[in-house]
Every structure is written in C-alpha cells, then in structure tokens.
Amino acid sequence: MKAVPSGAGRYIWCQSQLVWLNMAMAARLEDLEGAFSANQSGLTRYSAIALGEDCAVILALALTNEKPLPTRSMRPSWALERIRDHPLHDECWSLIRSFPADRSNGEIREDCLKLVRAVREIVGEVPDGLTNEGLFPGVALARDWNKMVDELHQESFFPKEWIRSAAPKSAAT
Amino acid sequence: MVQPEQPAHPSGTAHRSSLDEVEARLQAYHQVGFKEVLGAITYLRDEGDAVICGGSLTLGLGNRLSDLDIVVAGQVSAESSRIPLQHWVSSLRVDAWKLHRDALGELVERAEEALDAEGPIDGAFGDIFEEADLKLLHRVAFGILIDGTELRYTVSRSYEAIAGDLLVREYAERARSVALLAQIALAAGSWVAATSHARLAVRSALHASLYANGVAFTGDKWLRERIDAAAPALVDTHEIFSVLPATPDLAKTFTLDAVATVERLSKLDLSLAALAGQVQFDAGDLRLHAVGDRWFLVSLERDSLWELTSGEAETWRRVATKGPWSCVGDDEAAWVLSFDLSALGLTKMRWARGLPVAELAFDQVALT
Numbered sequence: 001m002k003a004v005p006s007g008a009g010r011y012i013w014c015q016s017q018l019v020w021l022n023m024a025m026a027a028r029l030e031d032l033e034g035a036f037s038a039n040q041s042g043l044t045r046y047s048a049i050a051l052g053e054d055c056a057v058i059l060a061l062a063l064t065n066e067k068p069l070p071t072r073s074m075r076p077s078w079a080l081e082r083i084r085d086h087p088l089h090d091e092c093w094s095l096i097r098s099f100p101a102d103r104s105n106g107e108i109r110e111d112c113l114k115l116v117r118a119v120r121e122i123v124g125e126v127p128d129g130l131t132n133e134g135l136f137p138g139v140a141l142a143r144d145w146n147k148m149v150d151e152l153h154q155e156s157f158f159p160k161e162w163i164r165s166a167a168p169k170s171a172a173t
Numbered sequence: 174m175v176q177p178e179q180p181a182h183p184s185g186t187a188h189r190s191s192l193d194e195v196e197a198r199l200q201a202y203h204q205v206g207f208k209e210v211l212g213a214i215t216y217l218r219d220e221g222d223a224v225i226c227g228g229s230l231t232l233g234l235g236n237r238l239s240d241l242d243i244v245v246a247g248q249v250s251a252e253s254s255r256i257p258l259q260h261w262v263s264s265l266r267v268d269a270w271k272l273h274r275d276a277l278g279e280l281v282e283r284a285e286e287a288l289d290a291e292g293p294i295d296g297a298f299g300d301i302f303e304e305a306d307l308k309l310l311h312r313v314a315f316g317i318l319i320d321g322t323e324l325r326y327t328v329s330r331s332y333e334a335i336a337g338d339l340l341v342r343e344y345a346e347r348a349r350s351v352a353l354l355a356q357i358a359l360a361a362g363s364w365v366a367a368t369s370h371a372r373l374a375v376r377s378a379l380h381a382s383l384y385a386n387g388v389a390f391t392g393d394k395w396l397r398e399r400i401d402a403a404a405p406a407l408v409d410t411h412e413i414f415s416v417l418p419a420t421p422d423l424a425k426t427f428t429l430d431a432v433a434t435v436e437r438l439s440k441l442d443l444s445l446a447a448l449a450g451q452v453q454f455d456a457g458d459l460r461l462h463a464v465g466d467r468w469f470l471v472s473l474e475r476d477s478l479w480e481l482t483s484g485e486a487e488t489w490r491r492v493a494t495k496g497p498w499s500c501v502g503d504d505e506a507a508w509v510l511s512f513d514l515s516a517l518g519l520t521k522m523r524w525a526r527g528l529p530v531a532e533l534a535f536d537q538v539a540l541t
Binding site for chain 1: 237358363366369393477
C-alpha cells in the first residue's frame, strides 16, 4: 500500500483530469492517422501540436499534482515548465514547436506515436472510445473516475452540465 | 415584425462541395452512399423534416477517418438532442442530431442578438450545451440538404450570413485576446507562452480573414488545408508563423512580427497601450495573506495556495486588492503579475466590449 503524494482530493482531481485527457487523445490520433493517409500536412502538424500539448499536460499533472489547469492556450507553456527536467520534455516541445516543411508527415506521425506510447507507459493505457470495442469500457472508466471525484467533492472533468446536479434545460421542460 | 422567409442554404457558397462530390468521397473512402446513410437514420425521421449533412467532408476537406455529421430537423419532434447519436455505416461513422426546427430558429435569433450586442461573443452563448448548439448552427448553415424539405426561417438574413459573421467576430476577438497575452508573456519573460500565443493570434486572424471573405466554416484543425485550397495568397503568412522559434533570443522578433501581422490582417490596434483600458483581470476569490514575512495567495474555491515574492505581493496590493483590475499601459509590474496569474489559470480576462463585425475591416483575399 502506498500513500498518495498530496491531499486526496487534489490527487484524485489531477488523476481524473489526466485520464480524461489520455482518453481524449484518441480523437487526436484518429486525426493524425487520417491526415497521414491523405497526405494532409496541415492536419498532420495541427494534430502533432495538440498531441504534444496533451502529453505535456498529462505528464505535468502526474508529476506535480497541481491544480487548476490554466486555459487551453496557456497549457503548453504551463506544462513544459513543469516537466522541464523530465526525459520526455524535449519530445513534447518538439511536437508543440512544430516542424518545417521538409519534415515528412510520416516522420511526424512516428514522433507522435512514440511520444504517446512513452507517456502511456507512465500513466497507463485507456480504452479507445472511438471504436466499437472501446466505447463502453471508456464510458465505464470515465464514470468510475467521476464517482471518485464526486466522493471527494472535487470538480468533475466532465463539463458541469453533464453531471447529475445540472439537468439540461430541455430535460426540465 | 414578420420577416420574409429565407432559405437556410443559399446556393453558390464558396468552398462547399456539391452533394455528388460528397457522395463520391463517401464511396471512395467507405464504399457507401447517401442511400445507406439515410437507411441508418430512418428511425430518427419524421414526415417533412430536413436531413442535412455537414462537417469537413461536405466542405471539400476531411479524409477516410472523418465522420459524417447529420442533422435531422423538422416540426414533429418534441425534443432536441444535444449530443449526437453515433452510427456506423460500413466503416463510416455517422453522428446524427435530431432537432426541432424551432430550436434552430431560436439559436439563429440568439446568434443575431449576440452579433448586435456590445459584449464579447465568448460566453454569450451560456453553457456548454448552448455552445454545442452553436456548432450545430455552423453544421446546418454550411451543410448540404440530402433529403426532405429545405429549412426556411423568418430571420432577416440567410443562416449562412449570420453564421459567417459570428465566426468573423469570434475569431477576431480571439485574435485580440491571444495577441494581448503574447505581448504580456513577452514582458513576463515567458518566451514559450509569448510565441505560442503569437502563433495562435495569427491563426485566429487567418480564420477571421477567410470567413470575412465568405469561405465556409473550416474548423481550427483544417486551417492550412483550407488556405491551400481557397486562399493561397495567405499560405506564406501561415507558414512564417507555423513553427515556433527554437530559442528565447528569437522570441521577441517572432512575437512582435506576429502581432504586427494580425494588425495588418485585421486593421485592429493591438498595442498594449490601445488594449490596456479595454480589458480587466478577474481573480475570483483569490486573497492575499501575510504570514510573518511570507505572502500567500489563497483560493478556497480552488482549494489552492501560491506563495508570492514581496515584490509580487506589493504589486497585488497595489492593483488587485479591490477586485477586477485593469493595467495602465506602461505599468509593467502589473502586466507581469496579471500574466503570471493567467498562466496559472487564476484569472479570467474580461473585455469591456466585443468587436462588432461592422468595425472589422479584413482585406479582400483572392479566392480560388
């Protein structure tokens, strides 16, 4: 048995956020694959930047247990600062910085997949909610984390309108 | 006052595919056509409704992994689904929304009100469901009718013109915000934040330029492909700022050049002096506490605490004690503190007013 490295609520909040971000990378990876298959350099680079940001934020949450997360535009610099001594810092920065035109889409894709694999070796694998096989396991995992977050009175990674205390207007009429 | 009815989908939109072109892409990628797609969503349909396809595949973009967005809108359904229902047709993922046409009509009216309002667009649509509705507006406005009856609304302009103006204003306001953050990040010595915001400012201004020139909604991720296909004159501007500098010594030039580029594209004055009086920083429940000779900022709502230097504490006491604050143009310490708090996610920027489309003057861009 091991103790968590911060207060229970803060630890669970950070872990739930990183699991959610980890699951959301499925959409980025799908964009990357689609772009690679169609030789779309712009989408390849856009996806690589986003994956670099996501990986940096996931690592920062795992390493620092810091909350809150800043707004999306602030996250690359926020996360890179917090993982500056981590072995994967340069790989994250390389993707966030992006690549000149002479870097091939295939090389960028390989860089992305390598980084995502390395990050998931550290924080764990998650179901791919974009596949038939992964959809329900993904929902189940998200629900488990949400219940834990709720138990510790932390703010959910789900948008607040999704959780039970806030029924959408259309459901109330 | 009753307005004449307008078709939701005026013909001749720049850079929107024809139905045949979209179907050819579905065939090429997935060996399916609209017949199969319509078959999969038959259960959602009521008599007389419209079936509209939207998203990247209908805009001359997308690839074999892109999903197809379908909106089923009519007068029979009593409820509107705000989260899409996912279907698979062979290897094609189809996300379908079922909406009452009145819900769409209300959304367009709200969009028009937001465009007429003084306040910024950001947050004007309330909660996340309403933001999701807004994305639906774009799907419908720039989508293609596959089957059923054309939607017609009693609004003063076409759906597409309203959605287009909303995009111009939203991206122009976004460019203004991130251009400000880029400059104050530079002042704070955060060169990665400065350059990443500078790149984002250019991207936002390019989006606004495209939409101001009548190009259909692209979505953030398709910017480069859209420029390649529709506005090659903007390619160089995109490329110059697409890769961040590798070292801090190049950050200042990169950032200031990017802000100047956004100013050139938008005709907005984005200097700190010009923006200073327009924006406030709101730190919510953050309070400064002195403990001996140490200083702590505490947020009970966020269950968090930060230690300040005595210099930072002095600046906080000078500018932030009384609630939301503005920075005077040359008060660098105030700007730096405001940036540092924003970089930690502790402040929200609140703009005094939005950027009405009539005040924006994006250059005419040659479209192919």
